[in-house]
Amino acid sequence: xxxxxxxxxxxxxxxxxxxxxxxxxxxxxxxxxxxxxxxxxxxxxxxxxxxxxxxxxxxxxxxxxxxxxxxxxxxxxxxxxxxxxxxxxxxxxxxxxxxxxxxxxxxxxxxxxxxxxxxxxxxxxxxxxxxxxxxxxxxxxxxxxxxxxxxxxxxxxxxxxxxxxxxxxxxxxxxxxxxxxxxxxxxxxxxxxxxxxxxxxxxxxxxxxxxxxxxxxxxxxxxxxxxxxxxxxxxxxxxxxxxxxxxxxxxxxxxxxxxxxxxxxxxxxxxxxxxxxxxxxxxxxxxxxxxxxxxxxxxxxxxxxxxxxxxxxxxxxxxxxxxxxxxxxxxxxxxxxxxxxxxxxxxxxxxxxxxxxxxxxxxxxxxxxxxxxxxxxxxxxxxxxxxxxxxxxxxxxxxxxxxxxxxxxxxxxxxxxxxxxxxxxxxxxxxxxxxxxxxxxxxxxxxxxxxxxxxxxxxxxxxxxxxxxxxxxxxxxxxxxxxxxxxxxxxxxxxxxxxxxxxxxxxxxxxxxxxxxxxxxxxxxxxxxxxxxxxxxxxxxxxxxxxxxxxxxxxxxxxxxxxxxxxxxxxxxxxxxxxxxxxxxxxxxxxxxxxxxxxxxxxxxxxxxxxxxxxxxxxxxxxxxxxxxxxxxxxxxxxxxxxxxxxxxxxxxxxxxxxxxxxxxxxxxxxxxxxxxxxxxxxxxxxxxxxxxxxxxxxxxxx
Numbered sequence: 001x002x003x004x005x006x007x008x009x010x011x012x013x014x015x016x017x018x019x020x021x022x023x024x025x026x027x028x029x030x031x032x033x034x035x036x037x038x039x040x041x042x043x044x045x046x047x048x049x050x051x052x053x054x055x056x057x058x059x060x061x062x063x064x065x066x067x068x069x070x071x072x073x074x075x076x077x078x079x080x081x082x083x084x085x086x087x088x089x090x091x092x093x094x095x096x097x098x099x100x101x102x103x104x105x106x107x108x109x110x111x112x113x114x115x116x117x118x119x120x121x122x123x124x125x126x127x128x129x130x131x132x133x134x135x136x137x138x139x140x141x142x143x144x145x146x147x148x149x150x151x152x153x154x155x156x157x158x159x160x161x162x163x164x165x166x167x168x169x170x171x172x173x174x175x176x177x178x179x180x181x182x183x184x185x186x187x188x189x190x191x192x193x194x195x196x197x198x199x200x201x202x203x204x205x206x207x208x209x210x211x212x213x214x215x216x217x218x219x220x221x222x223x224x225x226x227x228x229x230x231x232x233x234x235x236x237x238x239x240x241x242x243x244x245x246x247x248x249x250x251x252x253x254x255x256x257x258x259x260x261x262x263x264x265x266x267x268x269x270x271x272x273x274x275x276x277x278x279x280x281x282x283x284x285x286x287x288x289x290x291x292x293x294x295x296x297x298x299x300x301x302x303x304x305x306x307x308x309x310x311x312x313x314x315x316x317x318x319x320x321x322x323x324x325x326x327x328x329x330x331x332x333x334x335x336x337x338x339x340x341x342x343x344x345x346x347x348x349x350x351x352x353x354x355x356x357x358x359x360x361x362x363x364x365x366x367x368x369x370x371x372x373x374x375x376x377x378x379x380x381x382x383x384x385x386x387x388x389x390x391x392x393x394x395x396x397x398x399x400x401x402x403x404x405x406x407x408x409x410x411x412x413x414x415x416x417x418x419x420x421x422x423x424x425x426x427x428x429x430x431x432x433x434x435x436x437x438x439x440x441x442x443x444x445x446x447x448x449x450x451x452x453x454x455x456x457x458x459x460x461x462x463x464x465x466x467x468x469x470x471x472x473x474x475x476x477x478x479x480x481x482x483x484x485x486x487x488x489x490x491x492x493x494x495x496x497x498x499x500x501x502x503x504x505x506x507x508x509x510x511x512x513x514x515x516x517x518x519x520x521x522x523x524x525x526x527x528x529x530x531x532x533x534x535x536x537x538x539x540x541x542x543x544x545x546x547x548x549x550x551x552x553x554x555x556x557x558x559x560x561x562x563x564x565x566x567x568x569x570x571x572x573x574x575x576x577x578x579x580x581x582x583x584x585x586x587x588x589x590x591x592x593x594x595x596x597x598x599x600x601x602x603x604x605x606x607x608x609x610x611x612x613x614x615x616x617x618x619x620x621x622x623x624x625x626x627x628x629x630x631x632x633x634x635x636x637x638x639x640x641x642x643x644x645x646x647x648x649x650x651x652x653x654x655x656x657x658x659x660x661x662x663x664x665x666x667x668x669x670x671x672x673x674x675x676x677x678x679x680x681x682x683x684x685x686x687x688x689x690x691x692x693x694x695x696x697x698x699x700x701x702x703x
Contacts, residue, residue: 083320084307086300088327089365089514095295097304100214103201105224107193110200113229113271114212117236118200120268121261123157127192131158131183158183160239161199205235206242206249207289219247219286230279233258233265234286248289249376255283296332298371298381299325303512310516316524324515326365331624335359335368338619339594342612343373350612351605352581352596356382358495358510359592359620362502362631366512367590368620369492380599387474387488388597392557393573393582393609394485396501396545397467398451398458399443403541404466405458410440410544419449419456421480426452443548444556446572448484455483469536471496471509485573494584494593498570501545502586504634505537543635549585550636561585561614563621566630567638570617572609579603583613588631590624592617 035043083098107115119126125133133156155163162182186195205215212235216224220231227235237245237257247254262276307323339355347353359368371381380386402408416434418425426448433449434441442450455463460482467487471494476487492510499508516525537545549569552558557572561583570585579601584593594613598604632638 082304082308082311084304085322086303087322087324088329089325089367091324092329094325094327094329095297095300096208097300098208100207100209100218103211103213105213107197107200110212110224111227111232113265114224114227114232114235115196115200116268116270117232117261117265118196118212118239119157120264120270121236122160122239124268126157126196129156129158131187132156132180155179156183157199158186158195161195161202162186164202164204165198203239204242205238206246220284221287228279228284229262229276230258230282231284233261233279234284236261247284247286251286254286258283296327296329296369297375297379298383299327299332299366299369299512301371301379301381302369302384306513307516310513310525314524316518318518318520318522318524320519321524322517322519323513324517326367326512326514327369328367331359331620332368332370334623335370335592335620338616338623339370340373341619342616343596346612349605350596350607351598351602352607352612353598354382355594355596355612355616356386356491357592357594357616357620358383358492359590359624360495360499360510361590362499362508362586362588364496364499364503364508364510365514366510367624368592369512378599382595382599383491385490386599387490388580388595389485389487389575390489390494390582390584391485391573391575391580391609392446392448393494393571393584393593394467394487394489395443395446395451395483396549396571397470397497398454398463398483399439399548400537400541400545401458401463401466402454403544404537405462406454408439410438410443410548412439413437414439414442414450414453416442416447416449419452421452421456424480426481426484440548440551444551446552446557451483466536467497469507470500471507485575491593491595494582495591498584498586498593499591500536501542501549501569502588502591502633503533505535505539505542507533507536509533539634546633546635547637550633550638553585557608557610558583558585558614560610561618561621563587563618563625566621566625567633567636568618568621569633569636570614572614574608574610577603578605578607581607581609581611581613583609583617585617586633587621587625588633589628590621592620594620 083100084096085093086095086097088094123133125135129135159179162179162185165186166182167179190198201211201213203212204210205212205218207215207218209215209218213224215235215238216222216227216231219234220227222231234247234254234257237254237260241257244250245254245257259280262271262279265271265276266273303323303325307321311321335357339357343352343355354372355370356372357368357370358366360366369383371383372378413436416428416437418433428448429446434447437447437450439450460478460480463482464476464478464487472487472489473493474488474490476489479486496508496510499510500506502508511527513525514527515523517523546569549571550567552571553562553568558570561568561570566587568585568587570583573582573584574580580595580597581604582593582595586592594617596604596607596612596616
C-alpha cells in the first residue's frame with residue numbers, strides 16, 4: 001500500500017511538471033509571432049478581417065440558400081404560351097390576350113443601333129461587370145437623388161434577366177438579395193452575348209408582347225431587321241416601363257422617352273449627336289391601336305383566365321385560339337359611361353374614387369363588366385379580385401333562408417326592437433325602432449334588427465350555405481353580424497346570386513365564354529345551352545323576394561334606381577363608416593350589380609347604396625331597355641307598355657341596337673336648330689328671305 005501511494009504521488013507530480021514544461025514551450029513558440037508597434041496594428045486588422053470574413057461567409061451562404069433552391073429546379077419561369085383572339089357575342093373581334101413572342105432572330109442579325117440603344121439605356125457597363133454593376137448602381141442612386149426623372153435604373157441587364165427567368169415581380173429586400181445571387185450564377189453559366197440575347201427575347205414590351213422582335217411587328221408592322229434608329233430608340237425605351245411608354249397608349253410619352261434613349265446613345269459614346277439628329281427630327285410613328293384601347297379590357301383579362309382554365313382540362317396541343325364571348329359592346333360602353341359619368345358629376349362630393357359593375361342577362365351571360373374607372377391607369381379588376389362587404393345587399397339571402405326554413409311570408413309581422421347577440425347589439429340606420437312591422441316594410445326600409453332576429457331563428461350557417469350555393473364563391477367567417485352583410489364578396493358573385501331571383505330560383509352562374517376554336521377552325525369547347533340549372537329556391541320564395549325588392553325601388557331606399565316603364569327590382573347596401581356602397585338588382589331582361597368605394601378603404605362622405613350606385617344602375621338599365629321588348633319579372637305585378645315592332649329582319653334587330661335619343665337631348669337639338677335658324681335669318685338678304693319663307697309655308701312642310 002505504501003508503494004502504491006508513493007507511485008500515485010510521483011505520477012501526479014511528474015504529470016503536472018510535464019504539463020508546465022509543455023505550456024512553457026508553447027509560450028516560447030508563440031513568442032516568435034509577438035509583434036509590437038505599427039506591425040501589431042496591421043496584424044490586428046488582418047485578424048479581425050479573417051474573423052468577420054468567416055462570419056460574412058456564413059451569412060452569405062445562408063442568404064444564398066433561397067437562390068440555390070430556385071436554381072435547383074432547373075427551369076425558367078414559363079412564358080405565357082397561349083394566344084387568344086376574343087370575339088363579342090356577334091362575332092366581331094374585341095381584343096387579344098396572350099403572348100406575341102419571337103426568338104428566331106439571332107443577336108448578330110438585330111440592328112446594331114437597337115442593341116446599342118438597349119445597352120446605353122439599361123446597362124452601359126454590361127460587358128465589364130460580373131452581373132452586378134456596382135458603379136452603375138451608385139450612379140443611378142446619385143442621379144435619382146438629384147431629382148433626375150429619366151428613369152435611371154440600378155439593376156443590370158443580368159439582374160433584370162434573373163428576375164424575368166426565375167422570380168416574381170414583388171419588391172422586397174429578400175427578392176433583391178436572391179436576384180443578386182442569381183445574377184452571378186447567370187454570369188458564371190452563360191456568356192455575355194447569351195445573356196443579352198435572352199434579355200432581348202424575354203423582356204416584356206407592353207401590349208402583350210415579349211421581346212423586341214414581336215414588339216417591332218406589333219408597334220410598327222415591321223420585321224426587326226427593318227426598323228430605323230428612331231423606332232429602335234422607342235423600343236429601347238420600353239424595357240423599364242412598358243405600360244407608361246407604349247406608343248399605342250401614349251405616343252407623346254413614347255417619343256419623349258425615345259429622345260432620352262437617343263441622348264443616352266450619345267452620352268455612352270455609341271453614336272454622335274449628328275448621327276441621332278435625323279431620328280430626333282423624325283420620331284417613330286406607331287400603328288393605330290385605338291380599337292384595342294376601347295376594348296373591354298377588364299372583361300378580357302378575366303375571360304383570358306377562364307380560357308386558360310378551360311383549355312387546361314381539354315385534350316389539345318394547340319396554343320392559339322379564337323374565343324366567342326357573351327359581351328355586348330354597346331351595353332359595355334354604356335356600363336362604362338354610367339360608372340364614369342356618375343363619378344365625374346358627384347364623386348368629389350362624396351369623396352369616392354372608384355366604381356365597378358357586372359351586368360348579365362337573366363341566364364348568366366355577362367353582357368358588360370367594368371372593373372374600374374381607367375384601365376390604362378390601373379389594371380386591378382375591382383369587379384373580380386376586390387372583395388368588399390355588401391352591407392344590406394346581403395339581406396335577400398337572410399330573408400330567403402327564413403322564407404324557405406320557417407315558412408314566413410312578406411306580410412308576416414315581426415317586432416322591430418333592440419336585439420343583442422352576446423355583447424353585440426346592432427342598431428338601425430336612424431337609431432330608432434318601429435315596434436311591430438311587416439317583413440315587407442322592414443325589407444324596404446332596410447331595418448337592421450329584423451334580419452338579425454331572423455338569423456337567430458334560422459341559424460347563421462344555413463344563411464352562409466345558401467349564399468354560397470347561389471353564387472358567392474369567396475369564403476368568409478360566419479360571425480354574429482353576418483345578417484348585416486359583414487362578409488367579403490365580389491361584384492361578379494353578387495350579380496350571379498341575384499340572377500337566381502331573376503331566373504325563377506334556378507342556379508345561374510355568370511359566364512363569359514361560349515365557344516373556343518383553334519385557328520384552324522376546330523371547335524374544342526362549346527358551352528351547353530338550354531340546360532336548366534339546379535333549383536335553389538322555391539318559386540313562392542322567389543316571388544315573395546322579388547315583390548319585396550320591387551318595393552325597395554318604388555318606395556324604399558332604392559328609389560333612384562327606378563326606370564320608367566321597366567319593372568326594376570333590387571336592394572341597396574351600405575357598410576359601416578360608409579366604406580362601400582352597393583346596388584344589386586334586375587329586370588326581366590338584365591341583372592346588374594354596382595359597387596362604389598375607394599381602393600384604400602378610405603371612408604366616403606356618407607355615400608349610401610341608394611345614391612350613386614342606384615343612379616349608375618338606373619342609367620345603365622334605362623339605356624339597356626331602350627328599343628327592346630320589356631320582359632316581366634316573376635312575382636312582380638307590373639304591366640309593361642306595349643311595344644310595336646315593325647316588320648324587319650329579326651337577326652338584324654338582334655345584332656344592331658339603334659341609338660336612343662332622350663327627351664332632354666331632343667330638346668337641346670331643337671334649341672340648337674332654332675339658334676341656327678335665327679343666325680341664318682339675320683344674315684340672309686331680303687330677297688332670299690322671301691324665297692325661304694315661301695319654301696317654309698305649311699303646304700311644303702313635311703316634318
